[in-house]
Amino acid sequence: MSSYYFEKIKRLHALAEIGLEYNTIPYDMERYQEIRDISLELLEKLTHIPVKEIVPVIEEKNGYRTPKVDVRAVVFNEHQEILLIQEKVDNCWAMPGGWCDIAYSPAEVAEKECMEEAGLKVKAQKLLAVMDKQKQGMPPAFEYVYKIFLLCEKQNNNISTGSETCDVGWFAEENLPELSLPRNNEAQIKMMFEYFRGERSEPYFD
Structure with a gap:
């Protein structure tokens, strides 16, 4: 699936929704309505x-249409290791987190x-990053997503x-398992280690 065309079709669909509203x-x-129907047909063809x-x-x-918000808890221990959970959905690993709840x-x-x-049990301490998922080289998704990374103690x-x-x-950092790429990638986790070591201080944003 072409990520470029996937995102463009989603954008057309969003514009059609706004127009209908x-x-x-x-x-x-x-x-x-015709633009909406065509965009849905194209999405069906692209994704099967x-x-x-x-x-x-x-x-x-x-x-x-507005972006969904995904929050990730960034937790380290005294051995300079990061906390990861293995997702049942794909048997791969990610920082704990999920969609924001009302x-x-x-x-x-x-x-x-x-x-x-x-x-x-953790306590959120500091905002590390706000990322646009589309700009992070992550797999395409139907939702347009902002990702928030919070350092937690x-x-x-x-x-x-x-x-x-x-x-x-x-x-x-040098011994990461297979990552759940819809949720986080290696570059993002390495960035979290940079914050932990003090190599970064200001929050990152796209």
Whole structure:
């Protein structure tokens, strides 16, 4: 799948949604509807996923598309190792985290996800990075995603798996496991190590 065309088609679909929500001219509404239908057909061809499965993921009820927000907890131990969890969905590894929930701040999401996925109580301390997933060389996705990375301090040494994880552990920078690329990549994790060593201080943003 071409990431470039995938993102352009998603953009066309988003513009069609906005047009359908805010336009009142009948002829324009017909054109926006046609653009929406064509973009969904193209997405189906690119991904081999039926339109009926794409629509619930990609379309907003209010017609105005906005990015989703993914928060990752960045946790280190006294041995200069980073905390990673093994995802059941692909058996690969990622920093604890997930989508932001309504009524939770990013810090609260990071702390909650770390407890749920790794069994570890942490306290969010510092914003490290805000990244546009599309600009990070990550696999294409239907959602347009902003990723927030928060440095968290562990409050104890207890780690355990959760309902969405099959393993959890601490890893040195030179000994990273196979990563869950939809969630994080090697460049992002290495950047987190740079913050840990004091080689970076200012938050990164795209």
